[in-house]
Amino acid sequence: MELMAGPPYRTWVEVSRARIVENYRRVRAVVGAPVEVMAVVKADAYGHGAVEVSRLLESEGARWLAVSNVEEGAALRRAGVRARILVMADCLPSEHEGLAQYALTPVVHSLEDLAGLESFAEARPAGLAYHLKLDTGMGRLGTRAPAEEIVAAIRRCRRLQFEGLTTHFASSADYSTAQTDRQIEVFEEVLEALRRAGTEPRWIHLSSTNPVAYGRRRAWGNLVRAGHSLYGYVSPAKGSAPARTLEVKPALAWKARILAVKKLPAGTRVGYGGTFRAERPTTIAILAAGYADGVPHRMGNRGKVIAGGQLVPVIGAVSMDLTTIDITDVPDLAPGDAVTLLGQEGNVELNAQQVARWAGTISYTVLCAISPRVPRVYV
Ligand SMILES: *Cc1c(COP(=O)(O)O)cnc(C)c1O
Secondary structure, X not given: OHHHOOOOOOEEEEEOHHHHHHHHHHHHHHHOOOOEEXXXXXXXXXXXXXXXXXXXXXXXXXXXXXXXXXXXXXXXHHOOOOOEEEEOOOOOHHHHHHHHHOOOEEEEOOHHHHHHHHHHHHOOOOOEEEEEEEOXXXXXXXXXOOHHHHHHHHHHOOOEEEEEEEOOOOOOOEOOOOHHHHHHHHHHHHHHHHHHOOOOOOEEEOOOHHHHXXXXXXXXOOEEEEOHHHHOOOOOOEOOOOOOOOOOOOOEEEEEEEEEEEEEOOOOEEOHHHOEEOOOOEEEEEEOOOOOOOOOHXXXXXXXXXXXXXXXXXXXXXXXXXXEEEOOOOOOOOOOOEEEEEEEEOOEEEOHHHHHHHHOOOHHHHHHOOOOOOOEEEO
């Protein structure tokens, strides 16, 4: 491993701390002081590095972080992160011990699970706070129990502390449907029932990035869960959306070095399956990154990278460790030079949403797919 320790890397990601801080500040400015911003750092902070991002935002004043599972939360605690950590994507009973050990706060998704967690908490000296998630129409995790049953189940818990009521939207950037409004109504009905019963959750949270970015205030509660926007992205809206009030910029650039440059005569085929045939004498560069690093396989013969300040096409199939590009029209590139898979060179920019269009996927997966074998450098 020693040999691998330092630069120059074959391929690497540069994460701009200043950009993440700026994006976080912008989210906070949009929702205003009464609304807390929970920084979503699941999936290694969407590939940006959960420990780094958490430390950074904690020092910016973030009081809440969100992860998917106990393991992710434990890794942050082991790195010294002190902020509250919400575990969003459910727990198996075998993970309850980890919740307590690492002072993590679970989202509970059914009344049965709530009773199970209460039994676990009864056997422990300290109490445990939890947030309850409603399935208001997403049709995934969350309870669909009637309001009265929810109220009764919360009241039955003596050891657990009910701290938050939450839900998640299925179509938050889609203004051509009323699905989000209906979800908000279902949520408010349960919240009202709780209030009538004298129970006010400390935290009320429904929104991820999109309802913040498009100003859906009714869904902000007093806490919003921002992920994508911290990393510089907002999903494009469908239908007639209000103007976006949040401007953020990508925080991550991805580079790969050229391993070799070659001239191929017209007629030569390139890569697995020979799916590209050079129609002209072609200069190719072979890059030190492939699908095992996270380059989408679907970029083959479709995607582009920035080389020498210009967008150039990916040719042939993307392979596991290598990607080939056509640099016939870009003079002066040599082995060892870096090209940009995501990021900016001069005026030319390539972001995860553009790559996602070429790859037939969404920007989230482009970011999450950048593999752990690609070193992250913080600038
Ligand atoms: C991932 C996630 C978020 C963050 O969503 P973004 O669109 O990235 O802001 C919020 N809430 C839940 C439940 C999530 O799973």
